[in-house]
Amino acid sequence: MTFLYKSSLLYHGLMTMVYHVHRRERFEEVARWVPRDAEVLDVCCGDGSLSSFLPASVGYRGLDESTAFIKAGTHRGRDLRHFNLMAEPLPVSQIVICQVSLFQFYPKVEEVVGRLFAAAAERLIVSESVKSFSQSKYALPKAICSWGTCVDGLNDGSFRFNATSLEALFAPYRPYLRHTAEVCAGRDWIYVFDKDDAAKI
Ligand SMILES: C[S@@+](CC[C@H](N)C(=O)[O-])C[C@H]1O[C@@H](n2cnc3c(N)ncnc32)[C@H](O)[C@@H]1O
Numbered sequence: 001m002t003f004l005y006k007s008s009l010l011y012h013g014l015m016t017m018v019y020h021v022h023r024r025e026r027f028e029e030v031a032r033w034v035p036r037d038a039e040v041l042d043v044c045c046g047d048g049s050l051s052s053f054l055p056a057s058v059g060y061r062g063l064d065e066s067t068a069f070i071k072a073g074t075h076r077g078r079d080l081r082h083f084n085l086m087a088e089p090l091p092v093s094q095i096v097i098c099q100v101s102l103f104q105f106y107p108k109v110e111e112v113v114g115r116l117f118a119a120a121a122e123r124l125i126v127s128e129s130v131k132s133f134s135q136s137k138y139a140l141p142k143a144i145c146s147w148g149t150c151v152d153g154l155n156d157g158s159f160r161f162n163a164t165s166l167e168a169l170f171a172p173y174r175p176y177l178r179h180t181a182e183v184c185a186g187r188d189w190i191y192v193f194d195k196d197d198a199a200k201i
Contacts (some may be wrong), residue, residue, distance in 0.1 A: 005046075005065075005066040005068065005069060006066070006068050007068055008046070008047045008069050008072035008073075009054045009072075011069070011111040012044065012049075018187075019184060019187065020155065020181075022184035022187065023025075024053075024129050025122075025183060025184050026052050026100070026184050026187075027052075027053040027099075027183075028053055028080070029033060029127065029181075029183040029188075029190055030049070030050060030053075030097060030099055030125055030127050030190065031050065031053035031054050033123070033125050033179070033190075033192050034054055034058055034095060034097075034125075036055045036057045036058065037057050037059075038058050038095050039058075039059040039093055039094040039095065040054065040058055040059065040060050040061065040094070040095045040097060041061050041062075041063065041090075041091065041093030041096050041097070041119065042060065042061070042062040042063070042097045042098075042099070043083075043096060043097065043098045043116060043119075044063070044064055044065075044085065044098055044101035044104075045062030045063060045064045045069075045073070045080060045099075046062075046064060046066070046069050046073075047064075047069040047073035047078070047080070048060070048062040048064075048069075048073035048076070048079075048080050050062075050097065050099065051153065052093070054079070060078070060079060061079050061080075061081070061082035061093070062078060062080040062081070063080070063081055063082075063085070064078065064080065064081075064082070064083060065082065065083065065084050067082060071201075072179075085112065085115075086192060087103070090115055090116070090118075090119035090155035091119065092119050092120075092121055093119060093120065093121065093126075094120075095120065095122060095125065096116050096117075096119050096120035096123075096124050096125070097124075097125045097127075097156040098116050098124075098125075098126050098127075098155070099126075099127045099190065100126050100127060100129050101128075101167075102161070103128065103129070103159055103160050103161060106112050106166070109140075109164070109169060110169065113126075113169060113170070113173075117173060117176075117193065120147065120195065121195070122189075122194065122195055122196065123192065123193065123194050124176075124192075125171075125176075125192050125193075126170075126190070126191045126192040126193075127172075127183065127185055127189070127190045127191075128161055128166055128188060128189060129160065129161070129185070129186065129188050130158075130160070130161055130162050130163050130182075130186070130189055131186065131187045163182070163189060166189055166191075170191055170193075173193050175190075176193040176194060176195060177193055178192045178193060179191075179192040190193060
């Protein structure tokens, strides 16, 4: 558990600083790929904020390792469960979403993407940052950001994707790609994969 994920308030404060005028857009760009009445599994959901951007008819479930986030989200009536992606099998869902979370699992990101893809019965939506303070040329924000997001036993928090490495990560899934674009003025990239209308890998 990283320091940053011990408080939902602290996390939202930081995300507001980072995304600024794009703080709603990052959720809206994901939400617009979720059909009404869909069943959604949000993996590494934080406090489940994404659910506020989905139609009420969507069946939303969120999974996250942070007890503080789960507590904050369930207080708001969201269906969230404590879950460790590195230790537990993922349940299958019509739509699987993973937002700004893949970087944490470096160097096991290929394995994680494979598991997310397998869990998505119809559609996988991944949105990931390609800009971060952990890549800053200034030592202080770089150190704080890396320290705040390092993962015990996996990485030191300094790894982030860029547009090229993200594209390479998803290359094997290209036949399933329905949509990709940069969002939030290039801070994030979104990838939408559909299983039905694609050739097999
Ligand atoms: C950068 S936050 C993203 C949260 C949310 N998706 C969002 O867009 O605001 C990364 C999330 O991954 C969760 N996380 C980290 N390691 C995890 C693991 N092994 N299993 C499940 N969740 C994990 C953290 O608790 C945190 O909520």
